[in-house]
Amino acid sequence: MSNRTFTMIKPDAMKNGHAGAILDRIIKEGFRVVALKQTKLSAEKAGEFYAVHKERPFYGELVEFMSSGVIVAAILEKENAVAAFRELIGATNPAQAAEGTIRKLYATSLGENAVHGSDSDANAQIEGSFFFSGLEQF
Numbered sequence: 001m002s003n004r005t006f007t008m009i010k011p012d013a014m015k016n017g018h019a020g021a022i023l024d025r026i027i028k029e030g031f032r033v034v035a036l037k038q039t040k041l042s043a044e045k046a047g048e049f050y051a052v053h054k055e056r057p058f059y060g061e062l063v064e065f066m067s068s069g070v071i072v073a074a075i076l077e078k079e080n081a082v083a084a085f086r087e088l089i090g091a092t093n094p095a096q097a098a099e100g101t102i103r104k105l106y107a108t109s110l111g112e113n114a115v116h117g118s119d120s121d122a123n124a125q126i127e128g129s130f131f132f133s134g135l136e137q138f
């Protein structure tokens with residue numbers, strides 16, 4: 001059990017003006033920001049990040065969406081961070097997300113679901129390193 005996870009605020013939430021509210025909620029829930037940046041993924045980089053989903057029917061749509069606008073990427077720290085963060089964001093499909101979760105409040109649809117959260121400690125490490133060097137993590 002590690003104390004770090006990785007998140008992205010996705011292009012839908014950025015375009016809809018929810019980045020500030022989402023970051024505020026994350027911090028109020030007790031996550032410490034280890035690293036933070038606004039950036040934009042090229043289609044190539046988005047495809048690389050989501051390579052694990054390459055064979056899924058929604059892969060093309062996912063890559064197109066994730067490269068359609070700016071995102072905010074962050075590494076977060078809290079006890080049992082991966083599970084705690086997934087509870088905070090709610091189910092992948094906002095229609096199934098619990099009341100009060102970030103996806104219930106801010107997501108548009110299954111594909112455009114406002115935030116990403118790592119699904120394991122190993123992936124949190126890989127995904128955080130995808131965006132941040134050691135010099136950018138405090």
Ligand code: CMP
Pocket residue numbers: 053058061062092110111112113115116117
């Ligand atoms: P995320 O947690 O970032 O990880 C993979 C993403 O793929 C997921 O959030 C959704 O945004 C997207 N996704 C998962 N299932 C589908 C689907 N059936 N159709 C479109 N997008 C999907």
